[in-house]
Amino acid sequence: xxxxxxxxxxxxxxxLLRWKDVWAAGSLNKVGLIAVASALIGIFIFMSAAQKNxxxxxxxxxxxxxxxxxxxxxNIIMQTMGRDGLGWTPFLLTLFVFIYLxxxxxxxxxxxxxATARMAIPMFLAVLVWVIFNFSGIKHQGFxxxxxxxxxxxxxPKALYILVTPIEFISTxxxxxxxxxxxxxxxxxxxxxxxxxxxxxSEALLQARxxxxxxxxILPLFMLLFLTAFEVLVGFxxxxxxxxxxxxxIAGATHxxx
Amino acid sequence: xxxxxxxxxxxxxxxxxxxxxxxxxxxxxxxxxTSAPNPIAPEPKELLWGAGSFLVxxxxxxxxMFPKIKKGMDARYNGIREDLEQADATRLAAxxxxxxxxxxxxxxxxxxxxxxxxxxxxxxxERTALMADATARNGxxxxxxxxxxxxxxxxxRDQVAAAVASVTDRTAQLAVGKxxxxxxxxxxxxxxxxxxxxS
Numbered sequence: 001x002x003x004x005x006x007x008x009x010x011x012x013x014x015x016l017l018r019w020k021d022v023w024a025a026g027s028l029n030k031v032g033l034i035a036v037a038s039a040l041i042g043i044f045i046f047m048s049a050a051q052k053n054x055x056x057x058x059x060x061x062x063x064x065x066x067x068x069x070x071x072x073x074x075n076i077i078m079q080t081m082g083r084d085g086l087g088w089t090p091f092l093l094t095l096f097v098f099i100y101l102x103x104x105x106x107x108x109x110x111x112x113x114x115a116t117a118r119m120a121i122p123m124f125l126a127v128l129v130w131v132i133f134n135f136s137g138i139k140h141q142g143f144x145x146x147x148x149x150x151x152x153x154x155x156x157p158k159a160l161y162i163l164v165t166p167i168e169f170i171s172t173x174x175x176x177x178x179x180x181x182x183x184x185x186x187x188x189x190x191x192x193x194x195x196x197x198x199x200x201x202s203e204a205l206l207q208a209r210x211x212x213x214x215x216x217x218i219l220p221l222f223m224l225l226f227l228t229a230f231e232v233l234v235g236f237x238x239x240x241x242x243x244x245x246x247x248x249x250i251a252g253a254t255h256x257x258x
Numbered sequence: 259x260x261x262x263x264x265x266x267x268x269x270x271x272x273x274x275x276x277x278x279x280x281x282x283x284x285x286x287x288x289x290x291x292t293s294a295p296n297p298i299a300p301e302p303k304e305l306l307w308g309a310g311s312f313l314v315x316x317x318x319x320x321x322x323m324f325p326k327i328k329k330g331m332d333a334r335y336n337g338i339r340e341d342l343e344q345a346d347a348t349r350l351a352a353x354x355x356x357x358x359x360x361x362x363x364x365x366x367x368x369x370x371x372x373x374x375x376x377x378x379x380x381x382x383x384e385r386t387a388l389m390a391d392a393t394a395r396n397g398x399x400x401x402x403x404x405x406x407x408x409x410x411x412x413x414x415r416d417q418v419a420a421a422v423a424s425v426t427d428r429t430a431q432l433a434v435g436k437x438x439x440x441x442x443x444x445x446x447x448x449x450x451x452x453x454x455x456x457s
Contacts, residue, residue, distance in 0.1 A: 032307030039311035054330020120304035
């Protein structure tokens with residue numbers, strides 16, 4: 001018995017994730033370009049907002065910038081760090097805006113690649129957050145007190161330190177940056193691959209030689225549209241999660257009683 | 259490339275039909291895939307550009323953009339807060355003005371009511387006085403009229419008595435042939451008029 005099977009060639013993974021250099025070899029590829037563009041767009045928005053008259057009702061970029069500032073202050077800092085954490089607003093605001101702008105190109109036609117779907121940027125940001133929260137903890141509590149509080153949490157029965165100390169060491173000092181980076185990277189990569197899969201499937205079905213398969217191609221096309229809309233939410237959510245985790249870690253390091 | 263699945267000795271077998279070029283290409287792709295870099299591993303240039311972009315953005319945000327935006331926001335919020343406080347103060351002043359006005363209005367209303375009452379009392383007194391005066395004047399007039407009526411009645415009665423006496427005197431003279439005593443006739447007529455002619 002012989003039967004026809006619908007199949008399409010799925011491109012090699014590196015073809016979907018690794019991009020050729022824009023000009024000279026080893027210089028700048030699409031991911032780097034998106035990162036630069038994200039920073040430039042962010043700088044443009046906030047620079048433009050800073051130039052506008054603050055006394056009149058905010059519109060355009062000023063409105064956008066103020067909404068972003070209030071979002072970070074009210075929904076992230078006040079919820080995790082309290083009023084003392086307002087000094088961290090510029091860092092957390094930059095973190096959120098940069099990640100969100102790096103996520104967005106995943107659904108923008110022609111770009112169609114979130115810069116955070118590659119490990120480099122999430123890893124850098126996670127390591128940066130790790131350095132910052134450890135540095136803040138050391139600065140606020142002192143080197144020995146900070147590590148004592150991290151490795152020997154107060155209130156835990158001494159016998160349990162045998163169990164708790166290695167767990168705290170691994171979870172706080174090793175797993176945190178790893179989990180932050182992987183969470184962002186894996187979510188964005190999964191979204192990117194889903195979009196690729198449904199786009200290729202739609203194309204294969206809509207261009208099938210067997211005409212009966214063409215209407216079936218509408219189904220993955222609808223799924224593609226739904227996932228594209230869903231990725232807008234995912235992009236925002238991942239930026240929010242990364243930023244709020246950074247705030248929680250910094251708050252935990254600067255206020256050990258939390 | 260066309261892909262088929264068929265059975266061969268009871269096993270499912272996937273058969274790919276491809277041109278020579280595609281086969282070469284697939285072989286090279288497969289070879290490349292085995293020697294390709296790890297897709298998860300971060301590329302140094304992406305790390306460099308990503309980190310550089312973020313740090314530039316962060317420095318500009320920290321040193322210039324955020325302080326300026328925040329300063330403007332604070333200035334506007336403070337302005338709005340001051341405007342609200344001023345509006346509250348104005349509202350309170352207006353409320354106290356309204357309260358004072360209402361208190362004054364109550365005083366004026368009480369004064370007006372007192373004046374109306376006083377005027378009503380004065381009016382009542384004047385009316386009572388006028389009524390008493392009119393009643394007194396009416397009484398005097400009534401007494402005068404009654405006296406006049408009584409005098410007129412007496413005069414008419416005297417005239418009727420004189421006429422009846424004259425007629426009676428003439429009738430008696432014609433009947434008996436001699437003139438009766440005038441005083442007797444007058445007395446008889448008086449008696450008859452007093453009794454209403456009833457005997």
